[in-house]
Amino acid sequence: MSRLVIEGGHRIGGSFAPLGNKNAVLPMIAASLLTDEPLHLRNVPDIRDVAVMLELVESLGAEVHRNKREVEIRAAGVRHTEVPEALCRRVRTSILLAGPLAARHGEATLFPPGGDVIGRRRLDTHFYGLRKLGIEVDAGERYRFRNTGLRAADLLLDEASVTATENIVMASVLAPGTTTLYNAACEPHVQDLCRMLNKMGARISNIGANRLTIEGVEALHGAEHAICPDHIELGSFAAAAAITGGTLDVTAPSDPVTLRVIQKSFDKLNLRFVPQQDGTVRVPAPETLRVEHDYGNAIPKIEDGIWPAFPSDLMSVAIVLATQAGGTILFFEKLFESRMYFIDHLLGMGAHIVQCDPHRVVVTGPAPLHGTRLTSPDIRAGMAMIIAALCAQGTSVIENAAMVDRGYEDVDGRLRSLGAVIERED
Ligand SMILES: CC(=O)N[C@H]1[C@@H](OP(=O)(O)OP(=O)(O)OC[C@H]2O[C@@H](n3ccc(=O)[nH]c3=O)[C@H](O)[C@@H]2O)O[C@H](CO)[C@@H](O)[C@@H]1O
Numbered sequence: 001m002s003r004l005v006i007e008g009g010h011r012i013g014g015s016f017a018p019l020g021n022k023n024a025v026l027p028m029i030a031a032s033l034l035t036d037e038p039l040h041l042r043n044v045p046d047i048r049d050v051a052v053m054l055e056l057v058e059s060l061g062a063e064v065h066r067n068k069r070e071v072e073i074r075a076a077g078v079r080h081t082e083v084p085e086a087l088c089r090r091v092r093t094s095i096l097l098a099g100p101l102a103a104r105h106g107e108a109t110l111f112p113p114g115g116d117v118i119g120r121r122r123l124d125t126h127f128y129g130l131r132k133l134g135i136e137v138d139a140g141e142r143y144r145f146r147n148t149g150l151r152a153a154d155l156l157l158d159e160a161s162v163t164a165t166e167n168i169v170m171a172s173v174l175a176p177g178t179t180t181l182y183n184a185a186c187e188p189h190v191q192d193l194c195r196m197l198n199k200m201g202a203r204i205s206n207i208g209a210n211r212l213t214i215e216g217v218e219a220l221h222g223a224e225h226a227i228c229p230d231h232i233e234l235g236s237f238a239a240a241a242a243i244t245g246g247t248l249d250v251t252a253p254s255d256p257v258t259l260r261v262i263q264k265s266f267d268k269l270n271l272r273f274v275p276q277q278d279g280t281v282r283v284p285a286p287e288t289l290r291v292e293h294d295y296g297n298a299i300p301k302i303e304d305g306i307w308p309a310f311p312s313d314l315m316s317v318a319i320v321l322a323t324q325a326g327g328t329i330l331f332f333e334k335l336f337e338s339r340m341y342f343i344d345h346l347l348g349m350g351a352h353i354v355q356c357d358p359h360r361v362v363v364t365g366p367a368p369l370h371g372t373r374l375t376s377p378d379i380r381a382g383m384a385m386i387i388a389a390l391c392a393q394g395t396s397v398i399e400n401a402a403m404v405d406r407g408y409e410d411v412d413g414r415l416r417s418l419g420a421v422i423e424r425e426d
């Protein structure tokens with residue numbers, strides 16, 4: 001198991017390009033099963049979850065060719081519809097094979113998916129949507145999906161689940177008639193998947209809204225698509241720079257709307273994205289990180305939610321940032337019940353945080369952090385710990401670096417090129 005050894009106190013700064021969005025590329029790999037023709041993906045990050053998803057489609061008979069950040073998948077040879085249990089359990093997005101396999105190949109057998117352990121991860125919304133589209137679901141120890149005659153439907157999701165929306169959309173693109181999906185998730189990665197499906201011949205309208213309309217088509221064809229930049233990676237590296245007093249120049253940043261969504265909450269800690277004339281975005285070294293109080297000097301709050309609220313996947317990073325910002329701020333994690341528990345590690349480093357309940361913490365800064373031994377429980381807490389270690393006094397060791405590798409390509413190499421003193425030990 002590899003670990004990261006980080007000497008704190010070095011400034012992170014320079015030119016940085018976020019790679020392709022993890023949570024966009026993973027469903028796109030599942031979508032490759034919707035056609036016999038090649039799907040050519042560009043800007044594919046070299047992360048562990050991508051490797052597992054590619055292994056998953058290969059295990060079903062798809063051909064995969066990879067050349068650095070370019071991947072071509074041809075699913076003409078798909079013969080199996082039972083997905084290997086061990087691979088299913090390694091990633092959350094294994095469940096996204098259900099929609100495409102059942103819609104195009106008639107059936108699918110899967111096992112419970114893996115993914116971050118950050119609270120309950122429901123599948124009820126997936127099952128509801130697939131059933132409404134004519135896919136029978138038998139969910140016991142293994143999950144069996146059987147296409148009993150795909151048909152369009154009028155759906156109202158009980159929650160705007162990201163992966164459920166993706167699964168349902170991928171099945172509905174081949175369902176004859178018009179499907180309406182109310183309360184759909186509309187995160188940037190959901191939008192990017194829909195755009196790519198349209199390039200493959202799907203007819204999805206209202207992309208970006210929470211009511212999608214899908215006109216079913218008989219067949220999809222091959223396409224080429226460049227994955228959108230990962231806004232979670234961008235936010236994470238911006239926080240690493242700001243907390244260490246460095247300036248980051250972000251080339252190939254996320255689109256302006258996505259940046260605005262993140263900015264709304266980062267504003268509260270005085271971290272700014274400044275668009276430049278050449279299309280890049282500068283994250284200037286803040287004079288000081290400080291909490292911007294609400295009207296009347298009231299304590300402000302950063303809360304996550306469904307898009308366009310602040311992304312849950314940036315909450316851990318924002319909490320670390322707040323430990324170094326002057327003032328007091330409340331964090332309200334509304335989506336997951338267990339994401340906040342990693343703060344015990346920050347307390348061990350000297351942070352001033354009060355955990356009110358599983359969903360809320362109050363952070364008062366700045367509190368000097370000191371290096372220590374940490375273990376990464378999930379992708380984003382792992383990245384948050386790296387950021388804490390970068391600004392801490394002394395050396396930190398972060399065990400279970402593989403967790404971070406699920407979502408960030410070569411995190412140590414890329415931070416080192418920006419000035420970090422960080423080594424990997426196997
Ligand atoms: C592979 C992938 O894309 N993973 C992302 C996806 O996971 P995933 O698709 O698993 O997450 P969901 O959107 O299904 O749900 C996340 C959590 O939010 C709760 N919930 C969701 C919607 C809602 O309206 N109300 C509500 O309470 C759910 O009960 C659950 O606890 O979305 C999450 C939320 O953005 C991200 O953290 C994950 O990184």
Ligand SMILES: C=C(OP(=O)(O)O)C(=O)O
Nearest residue numbers: 092115116313379380407
């Ligand atoms: C929670 C995440 O991923 P997953 O849903 O794949 O576990 C994440 O990307 O932070």
